């Protein structure tokens with residue numbers, strides 16, 4: 001018989017998780033010190049390991065997450081380190097995975113579950129929409145669901161159908177779900193730790209195109225900063241980032257589109273135009289303040305997203321900015337999004353994805369005086 | 371559409387009895403309904419790994435679970451398709467390595483299942499395959515290059531499902547099983563004697579739609595054969611993590627349908643079991659669940675590293691049970707296969723491989739406007755706008771490219 005897991009979730013009336021989390025430093029494995037080139041995949045993997053070290057109620061499960069370490073290796077080594085009780089493969093059934101996580105969260109656990117690909121989360125829709133999103137409200141807060149649903153999403157990897165959907169709008173549209181999506185390696189670590197700490201359910205959308213992108217980051221420093229912030233009770237949830245400052249127009253992007261927006265801003269700079277890039281980071285809750293402040297300053301905006309434009313997160317952003325910044329706008333807000341078509345086969349995806357040229361065309365269209 | 375819809379009320383006479391046809395069938399075999407639904411105590415196997423016909427007492431058959439040996443012509447045709455299927459699997463894997471195909475989930479080692487699934491059906495029947503069943507689709511008569519289009523990456527599928535009565539190869543696991551049920555139900559309402567073969571893997575049996583499909587088929591008493599290729603793994607996850615049922619075929623009894631297990635590397639046993647299942651379904655005995663016991667010899671796809679979760683020795687054990695070698699030995703021993711026939715068959719396989727190499731090696735020009743053509747029967751105003759935007763972008767790109775060239 002393996003040892004019983006002691007629950008330490010503060011969400012449903014158990015031992016304070018904050019106390020347990022303070023012991024997070026135990027997580028520090030032998031790492032090089034100082035900034036190193038680190039992939040998004042490694043940062044996410046480290047965040048999971050650190051959260052599991054910090055709090056024994058954090059569990060990881062899903063399809064192929066155990067022995068294999070996930071098809072993207074985000075859960076690599078977790079079963080070896082924490083045992084099969086804490087990181088395990090389930091039968092192949094997404095509704096089962098999400099529904100069981102709901103029950104485990106009710107009973108003191110903090111499940112972090114993996115949907116293998118965006119489109120393979122759809123069998124779990126009923127559980128996510130009818131229970132994950134609504135439990136807190138239905139029970140007037142008596143039952144919290146501190147769970148994270150990790151969803152690798154988006155295209156640009158030459159994947160075949162059902163492996164490239166941008167499904168964020170379904171979740172963002174559902175009241176009661178928080179929706180996070182990191183665009184940098186440091187945010188990958190930071191935001192996943194915060195999602196796991198959150199007493200509300202978080203759909204954590206991982207841009208799979210960025211899994212192998214590297215930034216120079218110091219994981220040990222991120223870990224320390226996280227512990228300090230957690231102890232102080234602060235979080236970056238709900239705060240967008242200014243990814244590149246600028247003065248002439250604002251590009252608003254999230255997840256996989258942030259690097260594209262940055263590349264467009266770089267190209268525009270060569271033509272003498274200074275573009276500010278806002279990385280939305282958490283779609284829900286949305287940071288109206290940062291986004292509106294930028295657009296009031298520049299007077300022009302383009303929203304960029306890989307997802308179809310119709311009835312999407314990008315349409316929501318345009319509506320919010322227009323409501324808040326109408327009198328500061330020099331031109332209608334433009335959008336550069338995926339077309340309103342099913343995600344294309346690999347050889348056609350380059351025509352679908354928002355690219356630098358399409359963004360610059362939209363910027364050119366912002367009614368410049370000269 | 372090849373099927374002409376008849377929208378008048380179906381004639382009552384053409385409706386199969388929905389009562390206890392299953393009990394009737396069991397009675398015909400002289401066994402209880404429960405014994406009919408439960409799989410035989412052992413899997414059905416006819417030719418052993420060395421190619422020897424098993425003695426009748428050791429074939430796993432028992433009263434009500436009896437299977438006559440398929441005819442010589444059928445066996446020789448099956449062998450030919452096995453050789454072609456193996457060649458196609460290996461050719462495709464090579465094309466992936468050369469970057470000519472985006473991905474290929476190979477059925478290497480499962481060719482007996484692939485071939486039998488296609489050969490047991492008549493022209494008017496339907497098949498609903500998964501991503502791994504390209505060889506079955508080809509064996510059913512679909513052009514090999516068209517079958518592989520999905521993996522070449524220029525469109526999501528390359529053949530017309532209605533023309534061939536083969537569903538588009540399905541990736542969202544077990545969702546296609548319900549489509550199979552629907553096709554069978556419509557056929558029943560239209561008074562057609564269509565049988566539908568619905569395919570899935572062992573891992574997929576854990577999905578909710580698997581349960582719903584089997585239950586619908588049983589409740590509506592439909593001629594659907596659920597054919598599960600148990601190749602022991604769902605990517606990295608072994609069968610023991612999916613189910614602790616005595617076997618996957620045992621799930622049948624829970625729905626009130628008949629189940630059977632068969633050696634999935636023995637094409638003789640597969641044909642015997644599937645042929646009878648098709649016959650029973652067509653006669654109105656309701657759905658059946660057949661579990662083929664086989665093995666995924668290669669990684670899940672080229673993107674997978676199977677050394678992370680299984681031992682080479684396990685794979686080696688199954689190599690000794692190869693379905694193609696076994697059949698070659700058996701037919702040679704029976705005197706049905708000689709060098710001349712073997713040479714002709716190998717040439718046939720080589721011709722198909724050449725067809726694939728040629729068809730998949732050329733860079734097919736893709737038309738970006740295809741993106742907007744097929745979303746609806748006719749493009750919406752919004753899609754027309756978006757298609758014009760893309761056309762304008764491409765025209766400007768082309769103009770600046772030719773300007774560059776002219777400099």
Ligand SMILES: Cc1ncc(C[n+]2csc(CCOP(=O)(O)OP(=O)(O)O)c2C)c(N)n1
Nearest residue numbers: 120502541542543571572573574603604605
């Ligand atoms: C609904 C759904 N969830 C997850 C996946 C990802 N996936 C593709 S194949 C596979 C394993 C399937 O195993 P099995 O059913 O045994 O078929 P096999 O690949 O072995 O032929 C998984 C998990 C999927 N395609 N659909």
Ligand SMILES: [Mg+2]
Nearest residue numbers: 571572603604
């Ligand atoms: Mg399998």
